[in-house]
Amino acid sequence: MRIAIVGAGVVGMTTAWRLAQDGHEVTVLERHEGPGEETSFANGGQLSYSYVAPLAGPGVLSKVPGWLLDRDSPMRFRPTADPAQWRWLMAFVQACNAATSEATTRKLLRLAFYSRDLMQAFVEGPEARGEGGGFDFARRGKLVVHRNEAAYASACRLLDYQASLGCEQQALDRDATVALEPALAGIRGDIAGAIYTPSEEVGDCHRFCLSLAHLLQGKGNVSMRFGTRVTGLMTSGVQVVGVRTTDDEVRADAVIVAGGIGSVPLLRPLGVRPMLWPLKGYSITVPIADGARAPHISVTDFANKIVYARIGNTLRVAGMADLVRGGPTIDRERAQTLVAQTRAVFGGVANGAGLDALQPWAGLRPATPDGLPLVGPSRLPGLWLNLGHGALGFTLAMGSAGLLADQLAGRAPAIGAEDFSAARA
Template sequence: MRVIVLGAGLLGTTSAYFLSQLGHDVTVVDRQATPGAETSFANGGQISVSHAEPWANPGAPLKLLKWLGREDAPLLFRLRPDLRQWLWGLSFLRECTPARTRHNIEQIVRLGTYSRDVLQQLRRDTGIAYDQRTQGILHFYTSQKEFDAALAPAEQMRELGCERQVIDADQAVRLEPALAHIRPQLAGATYTAEDESGDANRFTRELAKQAEAAGVRFLMGHTITALREVAGEIDHVEATDAEGRYQRLRADAYVLAMGSFSPLLAAPLGIRLPIYPAKGYSVTMPVKDASRAHQVSLTDDEFKLVFSRLTGPQGDRLRIAGTAELNGYDRDLSTVRCEAIVRRVEQLFPGAGDTAQAQFWSGLRPATPSNVPIIGASRVGRLFLNTGHGTLGWTHACGSGQSIARIVSGLAPEVDFAFTRQTAAAPGPQALTRTA
């Protein structure tokens, strides 16, 4: 079967690779010159099943009120005259109940655990290298209140098979000696030994090479302008190439994996995806003093930051990423928010990184109100969805790609997850029917 995958980020590239493995003739279309050049370019680097508590949780509304007006707030709503933003925000608040939070954690953990297993098998099968580290992920807390609030979600994750163990401050420092500098401030930590980290951009580019070797065609520098429907199913994709020439692309099936831009292409078809761009920031800097730099991948839950160590062809680097800013499709870098990240790094690991050579980046994460991605068949024939992964695109990429490849092929997915099929009537921002 001929399949066109729209988007060459993590989700599009993994979808294409696994579709090819199932015997399909696959073409990937993307406006960038190379795969993984947008949201997959400089993310936090974590394959983090333990990062399963959604932004929308019972404690979120009060935190949002506290953060209002703070330019350096971990989660910042820049209120706009944008109906999509307001509808997304209302849906976000509906997801903050204890029952919805528990349901969403369950979906996120199931997909994350499966996806991590698929990634590990892929690594064994192909020998793919991407600055990976398999030293686990340590969540640390400098606030007793934040640590206490993490205990119940961690317990639920353990019940679901994610071994997120609660440990004390001394154990945290033994696991990661670089935390010794802030030992008096540590309230506690959790540690998930099975979690990993690595360079998502390098992984995407290396997997794209593997896919090309298997026959996948990548049409880079092609801007997708529309999906055209005839008689209830997709007839063709319209695009322009790097020279601006019109292209009409046809296939037997189409996979929409364009992150935050997915809703813009889906809306003319009557498909209203509950996805809004959440701008995330990252800082990458060379390691200046290896004795002060962390080895284990870390999560600072209070400040919503993740820390990874990337050691590969580009040298020994620290990657710090996080925060979320809801401001439409704006990608401008806020100096205040960039400086806040660097300031936190220096508080925690003074002198570890070369701040004078820090490189700043922003990317638009495709966030759903629940943090649960949208994977499955759409209400329009021959159109499939693999989008809305928010902050967990790297964590969920391989499992999502494997799953959508099986769904397109008419096979049952291997993971118990709330895969989606859109209803015929899509009157609002949450017009999705999920089946598991």
């Protein structure tokens, strides 16, 4: 089949990789000059397969007032007059209950574990063997550190439930946590305990996209058109038959829209309205001056909702979820929160004023209200979606690409495709 993919972030690039393996004629269209230059560029770096619970949970609504009043809160909300924001928020509120959250978590875990299997096959496979280490991929495990005794006790109570879903985790007290990750010694007195998951991974998402692009360039059935702006989708009756760009038209048997939050205006003229809203996240990338002060294991500060991932010779620090309209502009106050927390937790990781001199980054993570991405055929013939992964794009990309490829080829999907039906858009 001739397939056009709109978007070359991590979701678009993994989709291109899987479809090229199936022998399809693939054209990737991306407005930036290279792959992974937007939301995939400097994300948290954690491939966190066992931690995919949706933002919409039973305890979230009670925390929102405090978050809104705290300038350093992990979540910010700025209301607008846009009806789409309020529709998204109402659906989000409806999903904030235990039954919905648990069902969503089970579905996302199946997709995450499938994605983990495919990522492992990629880094160990013959085609990618030379590129497998080209994005600082490492399996170092993850520590979710709790500063509050009640929160830690609650996490411990979930261990049996998590184990029933396939997660391999263990609870560590304060001393065991610092023994496993000595770089946390500076906050030893603040640690109530931690949950350790040894199977979690890290990697540089942008470099992963570049690795895929490099591999795809060697395939005769793939064309990657960077610096190409898509202006619309072509139709014949109700059938989507191609893509219109500022330069030309690209005919296709199937069009896959994987352009993140920018996909919403592209799809609107066809009456396809995915309920997506951008969750703006921030990161800083810290050159490691003192390796003893940087964690080897990925760390999530549960109270502050900040993640730390050692990627090569740098420490990626990321967090926040701002429900705001607008592009990926930098809120200096939010960036300074990351700097202050990094200094408090891993003081001395950077030389002198190195932290203050860093260039922060922000990305718009396209999220559905319930946390389930839209993967598969839409209601329009010829139009397929791979959207709405929120903060889990890197983690779920391989699995989503595999799920879509199976459906497009008419194969029985490896996991339940109905859980992520794109017809919901």
